[in-house]
Amino acid sequence: MSPHPEPAQLLVDYLPLLPKGKALDVAMGKGRNALFLASHGFEVVGLERDEEAIEICRSDAEKQGLHLEIRRVDLEDLASYRIEVSAYDIVICFYYLQRNLIPQMKEALKQGGVILYETFLIDQHLKAGHPRHREYCFEYNELLQNFLDFRVLFYHEGQDTKGTYKAGIVAQKPV
Numbered sequence: 001m002s003p004h005p006e007p008a009q010l011l012v013d014y015l016p017l018l019p020k021g022k023a024l025d026v027a028m029g030k031g032r033n034a035l036f037l038a039s040h041g042f043e044v045v046g047l048e049r050d051e052e053a054i055e056i057c058r059s060d061a062e063k064q065g066l067h068l069e070i071r072r073v074d075l076e077d078l079a080s081y082r083i084e085v086s087a088y089d090i091v092i093c094f095y096y097l098q099r100n101l102i103p104q105m106k107e108a109l110k111q112g113g114v115i116l117y118e119t120f121l122i123d124q125h126l127k128a129g130h131p132r133h134r135e136y137c138f139e140y141n142e143l144l145q146n147f148l149d150f151r152v153l154f155y156h157e158g159q160d161t162k163g164t165y166k167a168g169i170v171a172q173k174p175v
């Protein structure tokens, strides 16, 4: 991966349509999407477990003169960390799948807030062998099923232009 990876295309495409304000990046990694949102005026909170990734993000933020709040958390330890309820205008999650966290991610949105979620589809495991574990991929229609109580603005399953099988959604919490 290059030192300054590009933000996710889905996020770039939907940026003009997103409600401005507070954004949560779940499992932000080195922060390619969190930094992109911060550079467009969002007040960003990023959650991440890996110290090295956090340091890279902090350093990039400093170089770019951007501010974001980074919380080092283990999202699997649900007993010690809970995402705030009705606190965010947008929630994003790219290439991280923890099924029991999805209800918290939905609750974290304010009414009218928008979630963008994209990660591997089961075909990526079955046909490419990566991710190695099936549970890290969405089954067919699974991502969609999780958001049927939201207004679905965009949904896609299948190969992208690079041949990666993925599922992606943009969905709005009802007002």
Ligand SMILES: C[S@@+](CC[C@H](N)C(=O)[O-])C[C@H]1O[C@@H](n2cnc3c(N)ncnc32)[C@H](O)[C@@H]1O
Pocket: 026, 027, 028, 029, 030, 031, 032, 033, 047, 048, 049, 050, 053, 073, 074, 075, 076, 077, 093, 094, 095, 096
């Ligand atoms: C494939 S990366 C995706 C990073 C980022 N969302 C992106 O699209 O560039 C997955 C990230 O999830 C983080 N992660 C994995 N398990 C985690 C956990 N239990 N709590 C917090 N972060 C975790 C990893 O450290 C890694 O940075």
